[in-house]
Structures are given as structure tokens and as C-alpha cells.
Amino acid sequence: xxxxxxxxxLFDNFDLATELRLGLPGSDDQTEKKTSLSGNKRSSxxxxxxxxxxxxxxxxxxxxxxxxxxxxxxxxxxxxILQVKKNDSxxxxxxxxxxxxxxxxxxxxxxxxxxxxxxxxMKGLQAMFKCNIGLYSEKEGYNGSMHAPTYxxxxxDWMLVGDVPWEMFISSCKRLRIMKSCEAxxxxxx
Amino acid sequence: xxxxxxxxxxxFPDEVLERVLSxxxxxxxxxxxxxVSKSWYxxxxxxxxxxxxxxxxxxxxxxxxxxxxxxxxxTIKGKPRFSDFNLVPDDWGADVFPWLSVFATVYPFLEELxxxxxxxxxxxxEFLATKFVGFRNLSLMSCDGFSTDGLKAVATHxxxxxxxxxxxxxxxxxxxxxxxxxxxxxxxxxxxNFASLNSEVSFDALEKLVSRCKSLRVLKVNRNISLDQxxxxxxxxxxxxxxxxxxxxxxxxxxPLTELKNAFSNCKNLLTxxxxxxxxxxxxxxxxxxxxxxxFLNLSYATLRSVELANLLAHCKSLRRxxxxxxxxxxxxxxxxxxxxxLEELRVFPAxxxxxxxxxxxxxxxxxxxxxxxxxLHYTLYFCRQMTNSAVVAxxxxxxxxxxxxxxxxxxxxxxxxxxxxxxxxxxxxxxxCTKIQRLAVSGLLTDRTFEYIGKYAKNLETLSVAFAGxxxxxxEYVLGCPKLRKLExxxxxxxxxxxxxxxMKYESMRSLWMSACNVTMNGCRVxxxxxxxxxxxxxxxxxxDDSQAHKVYVYRTVAGPRRDAPPFxxxx
Numbered sequence: 001x002x003x004x005x006x007x008x009x010l011f012d013n014f015d016l017a018t019e020l021r022l023g024l025p026g027s028d029d030q031t032e033k034k035t036s037l038s039g040n041k042r043s044s045x046x047x048x049x050x051x052x053x054x055x056x057x058x059x060x061x062x063x064x065x066x067x068x069x070x071x072x073x074x075x076x077x078x079x080x081i082l083q084v085k086k087n088d089s090x091x092x093x094x095x096x097x098x099x100x101x102x103x104x105x106x107x108x109x110x111x112x113x114x115x116x117x118x119x120x121x122m123k124g125l126q127a128m129f130k131c132n133i134g135l136y137s138e139k140e141g142y143n144g145s146m147h148a149p150t151y152x153x154x155x156x157d158w159m160l161v162g163d164v165p166w167e168m169f170i171s172s173c174k175r176l177r178i179m180k181s182c183e184a185x186x187x188x189x190x
Numbered sequence: 191x192x193x194x195x196x197x198x199x200x201x202f203p204d205e206v207l208e209r210v211l212s213x214x215x216x217x218x219x220x221x222x223x224x225x226v227s228k229s230w231y232x233x234x235x236x237x238x239x240x241x242x243x244x245x246x247x248x249x250x251x252x253x254x255x256x257x258x259x260x261x262x263x264x265t266i267k268g269k270p271r272f273s274d275f276n277l278v279p280d281d282w283g284a285d286v287f288p289w290l291s292v293f294a295t296v297y298p299f300l301e302e303l304x305x306x307x308x309x310x311x312x313x314x315x316e317f318l319a320t321k322f323v324g325f326r327n328l329s330l331m332s333c334d335g336f337s338t339d340g341l342k343a344v345a346t347h348x349x350x351x352x353x354x355x356x357x358x359x360x361x362x363x364x365x366x367x368x369x370x371x372x373x374x375x376x377x378x379x380x381x382x383n384f385a386s387l388n389s390e391v392s393f394d395a396l397e398k399l400v401s402r403c404k405s406l407r408v409l410k411v412n413r414n415i416s417l418d419q420x421x422x423x424x425x426x427x428x429x430x431x432x433x434x435x436x437x438x439x440x441x442x443x444x445x446p447l448t449e450l451k452n453a454f455s456n457c458k459n460l461l462t463x464x465x466x467x468x469x470x471x472x473x474x475x476x477x478x479x480x481x482x483x484x485x486f487l488n489l490s491y492a493t494l495r496s497v498e499l500a501n502l503l504a505h506c507k508s509l510r511r512x513x514x515x516x517x518x519x520x521x522x523x524x525x526x527x528x529x530x531x532x533l534e535e536l537r538v539f540p541a542x543x544x545x546x547x548x549x550x551x552x553x554x555x556x557x558x559x560x561x562x563x564x565x566x567l568h569y570t571l572y573f574c575r576q577m578t579n580s581a582v583v584a585x586x587x588x589x590x591x592x593x594x595x596x597x598x599x600x601x602x603x604x605x606x607x608x609x610x611x612x613x614x615x616x617x618x619x620x621x622x623x624c625t626k627i628q629r630l631a632v633s634g635l636l637t638d639r640t641f642e643y644i645g646k647y648a649k650n651l652e653t654l655s656v657a658f659a660g661x662x663x664x665x666x667e668y669v670l671g672c673p674k675l676r677k678l679e680x681x682x683x684x685x686x687x688x689x690x691x692x693x694x695m696k697y698e699s700m701r702s703l704w705m706s707a708c709n710v711t712m713n714g715c716r717v718x719x720x721x722x723x724x725x726x727x728x729x730x731x732x733x734x735x736d737d738s739q740a741h742k743v744y745v746y747r748t749v750a751g752p753r754r755d756a757p758p759f760x761x762x763x
Contacts, residue, residue, distance in 0.1 A: 075358065082543070
């Protein structure tokens with residue numbers, strides 16, 4: 001299978017025309033047609049019936065998941081809720097956040113939901129930026145290392161990562177910035 | 191005439207018989223009673239208060255009205271179940287209005303209406319609210335065709351309303367004003383469920399409503415109700431037995447957590463908890479004081495991880511029913527197995543059914559852990575991306591009391607992912623070991639062998655759902671041999687006319703048969719229709735499909751004859 005899979009989601013407001021993917025030009029038209037009809041179409045019906053009539057005894061070969069209407073059998077109501085949740089978590093604060101590091105040429109993005117603690121987040125950031133972030137202490141901040149992680153909270157203030165409980169942090173963190181320790185010193189002292 | 195029979199009849203005057211029979215409530219028992227003798231048939235029909243109509247087209251409102259003169263409560267189910275998954279076009283039918291207009295004349299004292307998969311318009315709701323003076327209980331599940339304006343009519347006019355239960359409907363949400371339409375004089379509400387409505391209601395109106403309805407025992411609010419607001423509601427209604435919360439996350443406010451925890455602690459009768467939208471480890475602990483008493487916990491809208499779930503379940507030792515999202519993973523299910531020995535029902539829904547890169551979900555490992563720790567499990571709905579035969583065999587052995595086994599391996603036609611074999615032996619073990627099995631949904635790669643097992647062993651099977659399975663007509667022929675089969679729904683299987691017609695003598699003893707994207711032709715359907723006039727054989731035409739193929743077939747027994755309200759794309763043969 002060379003063609004990249006296009007998830008079939010009847011409630012997607014995705015603009016398929018601008019979506020980057022492999023596939024023959026114009027091949028997205030089929031998917032559009034399928035999604036706009038209320039559940040009568042199946043893409044590979046032709047493929048199916050020839051398979052069946054030719055090889056009566058052989059196993060039935062099903063179409064790819066994404067092209068199948070009404071499968072998996074999740075009710076519309078639940079599907080809608082999941083879509084809303086997905087949109088929320090993608091656009092709300094505290095999930096995918098931009099991370100900048102002083103001196104690095106471009107920004108990265110991390111999904112905070114993937115981590116369950118500050119320790120895990122630090123490990124992730126250190127791996128991503130190949131830097132060293134020292135140990136956190138309430139009194140000293142991030143002493144003993146080149147870098148200190150900071151974040152911008154919902155109010156627009158820049159805070160030192162680690163002061164508040166993890167759950168509060170992920171619900172208020174809008175972006176991260178890994179500062180040079182010398183510049184971060186001001187944040188730690190108060 | 192049999193002398194014994196005469197004696198019995200004279201010992202039991204009709205009034206006494208009716209009195210006795212009025213204590214019999216289940217419709218199956220009443221059906222049996224009505225078959226005993228003519229006088230019992232009459233006594234039964236006069237004393238029946240509740241009628242259950244499993245398929246709205248199997249009978250007409252006039253026939254129901256004629257047989258049962260004293261009905262106070264009606265339950266009607268409409269569209270075929272696969273309409274939940276968009277397989278039935280809009281405008282297919284199942285309009286409730288024809289029923290209501292007959293009921294208005296015959297049952298002016300109707301008190302209760304429970305509808306599932308019916309089309310309900312605002313006009314119907316207004317008609318209901320205004321024509322039935324003593325109307326008390328309205329439950330709408332998976333219905334469509336109405337808006338919040340219809341709810342306004344119900345709230346405004348039903349002076350004695352005790353239940354308003356609106357679940358998962360295709361409703362046009364025009365705002366939350368409907369709730370403010372309950373008059374100040376309404377104090378009778380016992381059940382209020384608006385969890386699936388999206389717009390915000392007036393909290394002030396809701397709070398007042400909750401405080402004046404002292405008998406309120408079920409309250410399920412929607413996501414717009416905050417934790418602070420929930421706390422206030424709980425203070426007014428500590429007698430609640432079932433609670434659906436609103437959002438379970440908010441900006442940290444100083445110190446309300448103990449108060450919220452106390453509010454939950456004061457709900458001594460709480461047995462069911464749902465909602466919990468956006469629940470995080472920060473706020474979940476407030477429900478801990480109520481957990482020990484809970485018998486049903488619905489976490490299927492809370493994206494919890496395994497650790498959060500484990501911490502929560504440690505407090506829930508009385509759980510009988512648990513609904514989860516698969517974000518909890520196998521580790522979460524391990525916690526279920528260790529914390530909930532009394533568990534009878536487990537449903538695990540997929541958080542990302544269409545995008546497997548997001549999260550793996552649960553696997554055969556989790557399934558086995560639950561079965562080990564919960565031997566009383568008898569109902570499961572399990573969505574997963576991988577499964578093995580040996581796991582299903584183990585589950586069957588650990589939980590031999592299954593009555594409802596619905597396993598959905600999400601990729602169609604997927605084999606046992608370790609052995610690459612079909613899942614025949616797994617499902618075979620279920621039907622062999624779990625002799626009480628009543629409802630079965632199969633998935634994964636399945637040959638005719640699965641159906642052979644089902645036909646041979648599933649003596650109590652009533653409902654079977656099949657998708658992307660089977661190798662030949664034999665598959666369907668086998669399952670039509672199940673003695674108690676009532677509902678058979680099939681999609682995307684290689685079953686053709688021979689299979690369809692093998693059930694010729696069977697379909698009248700069933701409620702319905704659905705077959706879509708199979709190999710049935712119009713001719714096959716015509717043969718069936720001709721031979722069995724007591725069945726409606728309906729084909730839903732597809733614009734694009736070949737005229738000779740019957741793309742969607744719905745067959746059901748009926749005493750009402752062919753549908754008179756069928757849209758142009760539904761052909762009754």
C-alpha cells in the first residue's frame with residue numbers, strides 16, 4: 001500500500017484539497033463524495049462482488065478500514081463527542097505547545113498530554129534539544145546547569161517550570177522556553 | 191368441554207382474574223397468559239397497562255388500540271439498529287406521529303412514552319404535551335427530527351411531568367431556554383437527563399427546579415454545568431440516586447475541593463455516576479467518598495489514563511457496571527480486575543476509532559486481566575485493535591456466565607494477530623462454554639466455521655451481529671438454525687440468495703433480519719416475499735448500485751401489511 005491513509009471522518013471540517021499526501025491528483029474526489037452522502041456508499045463494492053462471485057469458497061477480503069461507512073460501529077453521538085474532544089485538546093492550552101530554546105534556529109512542539117510528570121517532560125526536552133536541564137529545587141530553581149525551562153501561562157506571565165502541581169501546569173501552560181541559566185536567574189530569585 | 195376448565199372459569203370471575211393479572215408486568219409473561227384461553231386473553235388485554243412494540247412497523251396503532259383498551263404506557267422502537275451507524279438513509283420512516291394521533295383518541299390518559307430510533311418532530315412533541323393531560327414520563331433515545339423547541343412544549347405543558355430523559359438524539363439544539371419553561375408550580379420531576387444537549391441552560395432556573403423537586407432521584411446535566419454549579423445542585427439534592435456531572439475541570443479556585451468532596455459524601459443514595467467530562471487527577475478525588483456505594487460508573491467520556499483509573503477504582507469495590515474509554519489501556523483494565531470483583535458489565539469504547547496512530551487502546555491482555563478478576567462478568571462490549579483466539583478462550587473459561595458478548599476488532603477481517611488464524615476458535619469457545627449467551631457480536635477474520643459453532647451451540651442466542659465475515663452461504667444457513675434467534679443483522683458478508691432463502695421458515699419467528707452489502711439480489715428477495723406474505727421484505731435502493739442487486743434488505747414479520755408511508759427509495763416486494 002503506497003497511498004497514505006486518509007482517515008474517514010464524517011464530521012471532519014478538514015480541507016482535503018490542501019492536505020499534503022501521496023496519491024494521484026484528483027483521487028481525493030472519491031473520498032469527498034463518500035463523506036457527503038449519508039451512509040449509503042461503500043468504496044470497494046465493485047471489488048467485493050467480483051471477489052465473492054469468482055471465489056465462492058475463499059475468504060472474504062474486506063476493504064480498508066478508512067473507506068468503510070459506519071465502521072467501527074460507534075454511534076454518531078459518541079463520534080461527535082470524540083471529535084469535539086479532539087478539537088478541544090488540539091486548540092486548547094496545555095496540550096501541543098511550542099518549545100523554543102535560546103540559540104536554537106527553530107521551534108519544536110511537544111504534546112504535554114504524553115507526559116505524566118515534570119521528570120518525564122524534562123527527559124523529553126533534553127532529548128529533543130540535546131541540552132542539559134539541571135535538577136529543580138524550590139529554593140534555587142534550576143541551578144547547576146546551562147539551561148532552565150520556563151513557560152508562559154494563561155495570564156501571559158513567564159514562570160519557572162516546576163513550581164506548581166503537574167496538573168495545574170499542563171492546564172495553564174501555553175508555550176515553553178528553555179532559557180540560558182544566567183538569564184533565568186531573575187525568575188528563580190524572588 | 192373439559193369439566194376442569196369450566197370449574198376454573200366459574201371460580202375466577204373476570205374482575206378477580208384481571209386483578210391477579212394486573213400484577214404480571216413483563217410483556218413476555220403477558221403474551222404467554224393471553225394464549226391460555228379466551229377468557230384469559232380478554233382478562234389480559236383489559237388489564238394490560240404497558241405495551242412494548244419492538245418494531246413500529248410490525249403492527250399498526252389501530253390494531254394495538256383495538257386489542258388493548260387501557261394502556262397507560264407505551265414503548266416503541268423504530269429504525270433498524272444499523273441506522274446508528276449511518277447505514278439507513280434519512281427519511282426512511284419510523285415517524286411517531288401516526289401513533290400519537292391514534293393514542294390521543296384511544297388513550298387520553300397515556301402517562302408514559304419511551305421511544306428508541308424513532309423520528310419525532312417538534313409538532314409531535316407539542317401534540318404529546320397538549321393532548322395528554324396526565325402525561326408524566328418521556329424518554330427519547332437515539333431519536334431524531336426534533337429541536338429544543340419541542341422540549342419547550344413539553345416543559346411548558348406537562349403539568350405532572352416526572353421524567354424527561356433525552357439521550358443521544360439527533361436533536362437540533364437551538365439553545366437552552368427550554369429548561370426555563372418549566373413552571374414554578376412543577377415539583378413532580380423525578381428524572382431529568384439532558385446530558386447530551388450542548389447549549390447552556392439557565393443555571394438559576396435549573397437550581398430552582400432541582401430545589402423544588404424533592405423527589406428528584408436522577409439528574410444528568412450537560413457539559414456546560416461547572417463544578418461550582420454542580421456543588422450547589424448537590425446541596426439541594428442529596429437524595430439523588432443517579433448523577434451525571436457536567437465538566438469536571440475548571441480553573442483552580444481557592445479551597446472548594448473539601449466542600450465539593452463533602453457534597454458528594456452527603457449523597458448517601460448515589461448508585462450511578464456519569465458525565466465526568468474532562469476529568470483530571472486533580473478533581474477526580476472529590477468523588478471518592480461516594481465511590482464505595484457506586485454500582486454503575488460511566489467513564490466513557492473521561493479520557494483517563496491507567497494510573498488515574500487505578501486510583502479511582504481502589505475506592506469502588508461495589509461496582510457492578512463500568513463503562514470506560516480505551517485510553518485506560520491494558521494497565522487500567524488490570525486495575526479493574528483487581529479492584530472490582532463484583533463486576534457484571536464492562537464496556538470499553540475506542541477514544542480514536544478512526545486513527546490508530548493516536549493510541550493503541552486495549553488489547554487481549556486487558557481482556558484476560560478483567561476476566562480473571564471478575565468471574566461474574568456477563569455483559570461485555572469491547573473495542574480493540576488486536577485479539578487472539580487463546581485470549582477469547584480464556585475469557586470464556588473465566589466468565590462462563592456471559593449473556594451478552596460483543597467483541598469489536600476494529601480492522602475488518604483481522605485474524606488472530608499472533609497465529610494469523612481466523613478468530614473461529616475464540617468465538618467457538620464463547621458459544622460452547624457460555625451456554626446462556628443471548629446476544630453476540632462477532633468480528634475479525636471469520637470463516638463459516640464460526641457460524642457452524644454458533645448454530646450448533648448457541649441455544650439461547652437471540653441477537654446476532656455480523657460484519658465482514660463468513661466464507662459462503664453456509665455461514666448464514668448455520669446461524670438460522672439457532673432456535674431462539676430473533677434479530678439478525680449482517681453487513682458486508684458473502685451471503686447470497688441461497689442463504690437468504692434458507693431462512694424461509696424462520697423469519698416469521700424472528701423480529702427482523704437486516705442484510706446490507708451482501709450478495710442478495712432483487713430476485714431472491716422477490717421469491718422470499720412471494721412465499722411469505724406475513725413478512726415485509728423491503729429493499730432500500732441505492733442510487734448508484736446495480737438494479738438487480740439488493741444492496742440493503744430489511745425483512746420483518748408484521749400484521750400490519752406493507753408500509754403505507756414508505757419513501758420512494760424503500761421498495762416493499
